[in-house]
Amino acid sequence: MMRIRALLLAGLIAIVPLTDAAAQSRGRDRDRDESRSQDRREAPRNYPGQGLRDEPRSSPRANPGDVARRVQSGRPGRMLGVQERGGDYVVRWEYPGGRVSDIQVDGRSGRVRGDD
Known part of the structure; x- marks a missing residue:
């Protein structure tokens, strides 16, 4: 055993x-x-x-706050608003004396294109 x-x-x-x-x-x-x-x-x-699908949509890359600051610098008057249109920004601006203008800003670079 x-x-x-x-x-x-x-x-x-x-x-x-x-x-x-x-x-x-x-x-x-x-x-x-x-x-x-x-x-x-x-x-x-x-x-x-x-x-x-992975690429970002055609939204602007510039920050709206930066766009507003860039438009304000050296320009008399006051900003009335910022809107996005077609990938760009449009800043509504009131000049002294009451004239209102739309300022076109490139949505990617934030560069001011011009006044309307």
């Missing part, structure tokens, strides 16, 4: 490292498979018209 127990114990001791090694191997395989699937997910795909 003692001999059977010793043989069983020796067999278990011999098997435990093998099962541990197999588990580690499965873990490495799983990690490798996950990294491969992540690589596939991150790889860009080329479809016709793919970048069209």
Whole structure:
């Protein structure tokens, strides 16, 4: 009986490292498979018209506050309002004496184009 127990114990001791090694191997395989699937997910795909959705819409890039400050600098009178029209800005300006003018400002650069 003692001999059977010793043989069983020796067999278990011999098997435990093998099962541990197999588990580690499965873990490495799983990690490798996950990294491969992540690589596939991150790889860009080329479809016709793919970048069209990713590009920003045609909204102005200049800040309305910066546009207003740029129009105010060196110009007598007061600002009545700022509106966005077709990607550009229109600043309504009242000059001394009551004349009202719309000043066109480039929506991307913020550069003043001119008075109307």
